[in-house]
Amino acid sequence: MTKPHFEKIALVGIGLIGSSLARVIRREKLTSHIAIATRSQATLDEARALDLGDSYADDATTAVRDADLVIVSVPVGSSGTVAEQIAPALKPGAIVTDVGSTKASVIAQMAPHMPEGVHFIPGHPIAGTEKSGPAAGFADLFQGRWCILTPLPGTDADAINRLGAFWEACGSRLDTMDANHHDKVLAIVSHLPHIIAYNIVGTADDLETVTQSEVIKYSASGFRDFTRLAASDPTMWRDVCLHNKDAILEMLARFSEDLSSLQRAIRWGDGDKLFELFSHTRAVRRSIIEAGQEVDLPDFGRQAVASKT
Amino acid sequence: MTKPHFEKIALVGIGLIGSSLARVIRREKLTSHIAIATRSQATLDEARALDLGDSYADDATTAVRDADLVIVSVPVGSSGTVAEQIAPALKPGAIVTDVGSTKASVIAQMAPHMPEGVHFIPGHPIAGTEKSGPAAGFADLFQGRWCILTPLPGTDADAINRLGAFWEACGSRLDTMDANHHDKVLAIVSHLPHIIAYNIVGTADDLETVTQSEVIKYSASGFRDFTRLAASDPTMWRDVCLHNKDAILEMLARFSEDLSSLQRAIRWGDGDKLFELFSHTRAVRRSIIEAGQEVDLPDFGRQAVASKT
Numbered sequence: 001m002t003k004p005h006f007e008k009i010a011l012v013g014i015g016l017i018g019s020s021l022a023r024v025i026r027r028e029k030l031t032s033h034i035a036i037a038t039r040s041q042a043t044l045d046e047a048r049a050l051d052l053g054d055s056y057a058d059d060a061t062t063a064v065r066d067a068d069l070v071i072v073s074v075p076v077g078s079s080g081t082v083a084e085q086i087a088p089a090l091k092p093g094a095i096v097t098d099v100g101s102t103k104a105s106v107i108a109q110m111a112p113h114m115p116e117g118v119h120f121i122p123g124h125p126i127a128g129t130e131k132s133g134p135a136a137g138f139a140d141l142f143q144g145r146w147c148i149l150t151p152l153p154g155t156d157a158d159a160i161n162r163l164g165a166f167w168e169a170c171g172s173r174l175d176t177m178d179a180n181h182h183d184k185v186l187a188i189v190s191h192l193p194h195i196i197a198y199n200i201v202g203t204a205d206d207l208e209t210v211t212q213s214e215v216i217k218y219s220a221s222g223f224r225d226f227t228r229l230a231a232s233d234p235t236m237w238r239d240v241c242l243h244n245k246d247a248i249l250e251m252l253a254r255f256s257e258d259l260s261s262l263q264r265a266i267r268w269g270d271g272d273k274l275f276e277l278f279s280h281t282r283a284v285r286r287s288i289i290e291a292g293q294e295v296d297l298p299d300f301g302r303q304a305v306a307s308k309t
Numbered sequence: 310m311t312k313p314h315f316e317k318i319a320l321v322g323i324g325l326i327g328s329s330l331a332r333v334i335r336r337e338k339l340t341s342h343i344a345i346a347t348r349s350q351a352t353l354d355e356a357r358a359l360d361l362g363d364s365y366a367d368d369a370t371t372a373v374r375d376a377d378l379v380i381v382s383v384p385v386g387s388s389g390t391v392a393e394q395i396a397p398a399l400k401p402g403a404i405v406t407d408v409g410s411t412k413a414s415v416i417a418q419m420a421p422h423m424p425e426g427v428h429f430i431p432g433h434p435i436a437g438t439e440k441s442g443p444a445a446g447f448a449d450l451f452q453g454r455w456c457i458l459t460p461l462p463g464t465d466a467d468a469i470n471r472l473g474a475f476w477e478a479c480g481s482r483l484d485t486m487d488a489n490h491h492d493k494v495l496a497i498v499s500h501l502p503h504i505i506a507y508n509i510v511g512t513a514d515d516l517e518t519v520t521q522s523e524v525i526k527y528s529a530s531g532f533r534d535f536t537r538l539a540a541s542d543p544t545m546w547r548d549v550c551l552h553n554k555d556a557i558l559e560m561l562a563r564f565s566e567d568l569s570s571l572q573r574a575i576r577w578g579d580g581d582k583l584f585e586l587f588s589h590t591r592a593v594r595r596s597i598i599e600a601g602q603e604v605d606l607p608d609f610g611r612q613a614v615a616s617k618t
């Protein structure tokens with residue numbers, strides 16, 4: 001695909017994802033004008049200080065006016081409000097997309113507000129870190145990661161192609177799927193892991209027999225791996241839980257069922273069963289490394305970072 | 310403490326931990342002779358090829374003869390057998406220690422075999438990676454990590470001090486506690502995280518609605534963090550589960566109770582409760598970073614590694 005160019009791109013929401021987009025859009029020269037909008041003055045000032053855009057507005061309506069591409073990067077629970085705000089100002093022929101971690105709910109919230117002649121194409125870049133806000137973003141965030149588009153039936157194919165070319169220019173690999181399937185896939189690969197991580201960190205924090213300071217001192221033996229996901233933005237994750245409830249509850253039920261069986265194997269000292277499960281799971285990591293979705297270094301490469309600094 | 314020196318150190322077991330010890334012992338010049346023993350010829354050959362020691366034996370009895378310090382680094386379920394093998398050859402006044410991840414069971418298995426006049430002092434370095442075998446070790450593994458000793462009542466104080474000084478010379482910080490308390494602490498900071506990680510990777514692998522290839526492609530959204538722990542050695546972890554059963558079952562019960570409550574909050578759409586838990590856990594990671602037990606970079610520094618290579 002050839003590199004796309006949009007005369008004006010509006011970024012509504014300029015946190016980790018929005019600001020990473022701003023950076024890669026500028027580096028790749030994908031537009032002549034980046035218009036940034038965010039609701040709070042503090043975040044807007046931060047974006048300006050970081051020189052992320054060409055114009056800044058505290059209302060989304062101003063930013064999206066005349067924009068050819070509008071990217072909404074706010075917590076999924078706010079998608080409806082934002083859609084309602086921007087709708088009257090959208091230019092005919094504009095592409096409107098989002099980056100929300102759940103898709104069926106975002107579609108239900110946004111689609112009804114979209115005017116005739118505007119191409120609404122929901123999306124989700126499978127890339128992120130545990131940090132938030134404009135300063136946390138970086139241009140390489142999407143490099144080699146997948147971006148999933150979940151277009152509604154009947155969406156203009158040319159608009160889908162242009163948005164796809166945009167994400168590829170940002171470094172992403174592209175996939176398309178149905179919104180409901182997206183929500184199931186993400187429930188297992190992302191939402192359940194975050195919920196489990198939040199939960200175990202919560203459990204460790206509440207024990208009477210083991211002190212908080214012991215948990216922290218000895219965390220390198222496994223626990224610290226969970227604290228990264230559990231340090232993610234609470235608003236974002238509250239919204240994900242509220243807006244992908246069914247798929248999350250389904251995956252939680254499967255997880256709990258499997259955990260009961262594992263618990264039983266421990267209780268009855270069934271070493272063979274434990275060994276079998278523990279052998280089985282090793283191959284999964286190998287595949288992830290081979291697929292280029294993980295660094296091929298022990299300990300996530302922490303040791304390598306520590307010894308270089 | 311001044312740097313200790315042992316005329317001869319015997320390493321029984323030369324995998325990740327044993328070989329990391331061999332490397333740091335040599336670098337820090339803590340002995341005049343490193344004697345290595347491991348049961349399989351293949352591992353022994355690998356240790357020799359890596360030039361980890363001064364002598365090599367496929368029976369532990371030979372290696373421990375005349376040793377002043379014996380360090381047993383084998384899966385915890387094999388501690389008893391190894392203790393029985395080495396007992397007749399131990400030199401009076403020698404210190405015998407281990408590195409096993411559970412302590413009450415190791416003591417029950419090893420202590421009965423220890424001859425009068427030998428100082429048996431169980432230990433556990435809180436350091437490791439998901440890799441195994443002699444090639445996986447490195448001299449810096451213990452740097453800045455804690456090592457917990459769980460000496461039995463009445464153990465010679467001078468011997469404890471000498472072993473403590475040894476671990477400090479290997480880069481560790483030192484702690485002493487009761488074996489039962491150790492087992493509870495490790496159940497929450499290490500054993501439960503590994504079990505949960507193994508379980509979630511197993512759950513994801515077994516779904517009908519989401520394919521294995523989808524799990525792998527989109528793993529960067531959270532799931533991949535769990536695959537590191539779930540790629541750990543199956544024999545080691547089977548043994549840990551079998552040998553710290555009570556503490557693990559206690560922590561699993563707490564975890565499941567908390568998870569049910571979180572599940573209920575999701576089911577009933579209790580956003581405030583979700584937000585509260587998700588905010589609360591953030592501070593834990595901050596404390597771990599401040600305690601020097603984690604790198605202070607987003608994504609465990611994976612991005613930093615990737616962009617430097």
Ligand SMILES: NC(=O)c1ccc[n+]([C@@H]2O[C@H](COP(=O)([O-])OP(=O)(O)OC[C@H]3O[C@@H](n4cnc5c(N)ncnc54)[C@H](OP(=O)(O)O)[C@@H]3O)[C@@H](O)[C@H]2O)c1
Nearest residue numbers: 013014015016017039040043074076078100101128132133
């Ligand atoms: N973080 C990840 O790893 C990741 C990965 C893929 C997708 N996503 C999705 O990307 C979206 C943004 O996440 P992020 O990590 O970039 O978040 P972030 O860093 O916390 O930034 C959030 C942005 O949304 C704005 N915002 C927050 N609440 C709002 C509301 N009620 N109404 C309007 N705007 C609001 C914020 O504005 P103010 O600061 O001005 O309040 C800020 O500009 C979310 O939908 C998330 O699900 C996140």
Ligand SMILES: NC(=O)c1ccc[n+]([C@@H]2O[C@H](COP(=O)([O-])OP(=O)(O)OC[C@H]3O[C@@H](n4cnc5c(N)ncnc54)[C@H](OP(=O)(O)O)[C@@H]3O)[C@@H](O)[C@H]2O)c1
Nearest residue numbers: 322323324325326348349352383385387409410437441442
């Ligand atoms: N890995 C970690 O992160 C970590 C951290 C702290 C403590 N530990 C503890 O350290 C100990 C060793 O772990 P590791 O990671 O170094 O393991 P490893 O890399 O798998 O090496 C295991 C060593 O034990 C030997 N071994 C295995 N089964 C044995 C048996 N039945 N009888 C006698 N020797 C046997 C192996 O010999 P062959 O290869 O010749 O069979 C090898 O030398 C374990 O008790 C573990 O709980 C591990």
